[in-house]
Amino acid sequence: MATVQQLLASPGATGSPGSTSGSPKVIKMEIERASQSPSLHNGNAFGGGTPQTGDHRVVVIVYGQGQDLIVSVFAEVLGKPYKMRDSFKDVGHEERGHVVGILAADAKSDVEFRNSENVVAINAHCTGLGMPPDLHLSAHCDYEFLYTESPFFRRDLARFTSFVLGQISHHKELMEKPRTYFISTTFPDVRAALPNIDILTVGADAVEIRVDLLREPLADGSFSQVPSLAYVGEQVMLLRQRTELPLIFTTRCTRENGRFPMDDPELYYKYLYRAIQWGVEYIDVELWLPEHMRQKLYENRGSSRIMSAFHDFTGNFRWPSSYAYDVFRRSSQYADIVKMIAIINEHNENFELEYFRSKVRSEHPEAPPLSAVNMGETGQFSRTLNKVFTPVTHPLLPIIAAPGQMSTAEINAALSLLGQLPKKNIYGISSVASRSATPLAPFYEKCLNELGLPHHFAIVERHPGNPGSIEPFCNQKGFGGAYLDPGFSHHSLIKASPFFSSLNNGSGPSLTEAARVIGIFDTIVVQSASSSTSNSSPPSVPSSPHRRAHDGHGPVYHHSALPPNTTLILDNASWKGIMSALTRDLAPSAYAGRSAVVLASTSDDAAAVFYAMKALRIAKIYTIGFRTPSSLARNAPPIEQFISLESLQRARSVADETAPFVIVSALGPDKSHLVGMMIRAFGAVGGHVSNTKKVFLNLADEATWNKSDPGTVAEKSGFTAYGAADVAAFTTVESLRLLIGQNVPYSFVRLASGRSLF
Ligand SMILES: O=C1C[C@@](O)(C(=O)O)C[C@@H](O)[C@@H]1O
Incomplete structure (x- = not known):
């Protein structure tokens, strides 16, 4: 215990995050620049995709x-x-x-x-x-x-x-994204897709299983006309076991380019309702189905979301027709997303679709989001313009799901050619001391290539003692954003950088709620102000000293190279990485009302953990190794610092479900004895919810640990252990979403960093 006291006697340096110089702004997500603007969640919530209390039954x-x-x-x-x-x-x-x-x-x-x-x-x-x-x-x-x-x-x-049970839903978060894609798998048996599922789903936000295209083999060597529910259930299970992406369950009818027979609508109901029971995230419900059936599915959809589907293959469909508006109106009644897809004859009809899209959006702002594309080669242009759940294919699929379907890479290449996706420089900014062992540069290049994005990625180094040394990378016309490993305090950046402090008319860069509360940013997102509701004047306009809210310290900055109407937003992706790692094998409710022990040598190392803990509704945090500044404590669950053996013993003797359940350590190998001591102290006691394994998360770089890796020690003491690599992979998913606006699944990140999940 001497170590505890020794550590407590000399609390490490604390960062002092607190009030920010830039007030958070609400950012409107309508964008012009294709997929390049990120989705950011400001305001006091944690944003879409964060845990809810859910069903109490x-x-x-x-x-x-x-x-x-x-x-x-x-x-x-x-x-x-x-x-x-x-x-x-x-x-x-x-x-x-x-x-x-x-x-x-x-x-x-x-x-x-x-x-x-x-x-x-x-x-x-x-x-x-x-x-x-x-x-x-x-x-x-x-x-x-x-x-x-x-x-x-x-x-x-x-x-x-x-x-x-309604604890996690991705729908809101997906609908806040500037662009979403789903991949239409066309395999007769999803088993064929599984070996390539990671690569197939790069860039996709959801995976469609075309139930009508599944072919169930029968004993006599033929295939059943409609695959049985047992076969379909197994196929859904197999797919879901291998991808973390939401699934879309589609029974496409024969009239709409599918194989599901149309003589018995009840059959659709049976399959679609079963998909809701299987917890499939999106259910494709065709508009021709009887209204009472669509209504019943909508009302009994539980956590699933209904994607109403309408396809017109006649060649007579016209976007500027009362029929098209009527289709939209009828679809909207029982849908969370309206999908309308038609064969067209002339390129001009793509513009008619765009007019239709903007008209329904302005006239029915409360209506569900519209996913609408045209089919055939003539319609491909519309596939580059649609922003909600654009259906995509992949070269590895056996067939395309509809005429004219494109891959994500083809859509991006087209956008790039049209000047909608200008080439940007994206950076991974490390400090020399922290240079990560993971070869992230080749990984980012792989992703950019796979997605057909024109951007250039480079790993650069900043001077660890000089936060302002990142300025030259960010203050340039082609700056497309950066992740920082490790992140650092936005206060220190603003203090050290005349460029950053001059942004937003002198009030500094914009901050997301997470970056503001955590005090540390690890991602810089570039957003053009055309996409923002911000009232601030463009940062590129040099501010005169008397016009600016400049505090008089440091030089006034006159040399922003950013294009006009550009906003830099500082965000924190790490807390989401931490939360995703903690909820990989547990529902959020496993954490709610319980307590945590956080070991770190500075409050900066613990700040993102606190934010994740708050999102998970942790009731209390015990800390060791650092003092929590009041600005951080204000936005965290109640905190008690272990200041003596007695306080530690008190926490150990808690005998109900509020006993420490999760230990998170950011301490390096030099403090391994302390980490080991905490693992033993809390591993042996408090198992009052006896069927539940406690959780240990090691945030320190695994590569620096030798055989005394605390994860192994924790597993021996009955914990489920997660490491920094798990968090890093989830954080990379989040950074990519923020920087390039596209989803790269966790399993692909793990695979590309050399460790397969399966
Ligand atoms: O509804 C759609 C859209 C689609 O028809 C297309 O045009 O890409 C492909 C189908 O698999 C999907 O269900």
């Missing part, structure tokens, strides 16, 4: 014979204890706060009579045992989770659970 897991273990996994993922019961009638209000398991054979007797206000029922079915799920249970449970025992994908279970 008792979660009942219906499990198969010999599969009782799955109940404890659900409970662990949700951070709850569990009980076994014999029937739904035994589940009362006393079971609140628990996960309850009921054997499938028992659940059948009263599943449809359960009290739905108190209970949410999930039918968990293991597909590897040779039997399809029980039809009665499938039909009557709220949701159905299909899984394989070996390999078992815990991440898939965490994702399914978080989604169906």
Whole structure:
């Protein structure tokens, strides 16, 4: 314990984030410059995609014979204890706060009579045992989770659970993005896609499974006309186990270039409703289906979102027609996204579509977002202009899903040719001391190539003692943004850089809420002011001393090389990387109301952790190794510093679910004994929610640790351990989204950095 006291006696230097010189601004996401403007979340929320409390009902897991273990996994993922019961009638209000398991054979007797206000029922079915799920249970449970025992994908279970229970939803975040794409897979069997799924999905925000194109082999060597629900369920499961992207479930009818027969609309309902039960994020519902059916699907969509779909292959469709407006109106009634797709005859009709798009947007601002493209070669131009869920293909797919479909790289190349995607210089700014072992430059180049983006990427170094040394990279016409590894205080940047402090008419660069609260920025995003509601005058206009809100210190800056109407926004991507790593195998509710121990030698190293903890609703943070400045503490969960052995013992003796559950350490190998001590102190006690493994996250660079790697020590003490590489990969996903506006899946980042996930 001497080490604890020694460390506590000499608290490390604290950064002093606090009030900012630039007030956060709300940034409107309508953009002109194609995909280059990022989506940023300002204001006091954490932004789209952050955890919600979700469904409060008792979660009942219906499990198969010999599969009782799955109940404890659900409970662990949700951070709850569990009980076994014999029937739904035994589940009362006393079971609140628990996960309850009921054997499938028992659940059948009263599943449809359960009290739905108190209970949410999930039918968990293991597909590897040779039997399809029980039809009665499938039909009557709220949701159905299909899984394989070996390999078992815990991440898939965490994702399914978080989604169906409303704790995580990506829809809002996706709709805030300037451009979204989905890849239409056209495989007869998704197994063929799995080896390439990482590369196939670079640039995609969602993956469409074309259920009508699946071909289920039959015993006689032929294929069933409509793949069975059991086959489709397994295909959805296999795909979801391998991609973290939201899925789109499509049963395209024969009249609209698909293979699903149209003589029985009830069949569509059956498949589409089952997809909702499987927790598929987007359900494609064709407009020709009877209205009562579309309404019912919309009203019972749970966490899923409905994408209304309309295709016209007649060649007679006209965008400037009352029919087109009527299609939009009817689609909007029961949709979260309206999709309208038509064959056109002349290039001019692409402009008619653009007029239609802008008209419905201005006349019906409350209507769902419109995804609209034209088919065929003539219609390709419209595929470059559509911004909401543009369907894309990939050279590795067996066939294109519709005439004229383009890949993301082709769309970007076209935008680039049209001058809509000017070449930019994007930087990775490291300090010499921190130069990362990961070869990020080749990785970024790989992504830019794969996406057909014209940008140039370079890793550059800043002087560690001089934050202003980043100025020359940013103050240039072609500056396209940068990530910084490590990030640093925006106060120190503004103090040291006349260029940055002169921005926004002298009030400094814009800050996102995360960067403001955390005090550290690690990403610089470039946004043209045409896309912003900001009232500030363009930073490129040299400010005269008497016009500026300049504080009189330092020189007045007259030499901005940024193009007119450009805003630089400082953001923090690391906190999202931390949150994503912590929720990879656990639902957010596993953290809510619990406490954490954070070890660091400066508050700067802990600031992003605090922000992630707040988003996860952690109730209390114990700190060791640093003092938390009040500006940081104000925006964090309640903090208690371990100042003595007694305070440590007090935390160890907490006997309920508020006992420390997660340890995050940013300490390097020189403090390994202290990290080890904390792991042992909290690993051995406090397991009162006994089925739940605690979490250890090591933020210090793994490469610097030798065999005493604390992750290994933590695993031996019963923790689930995550390392800096996990956080770095998730942070890279976020940085890419911010800098180039496109989604590069986590699995691709891990793969490209030399470690496959599977
Ligand atoms: O609705 C659409 C759009 C699409 O038809 C296209 O035109 O790219 C391709 C389909 O797979 C998808 O379901």
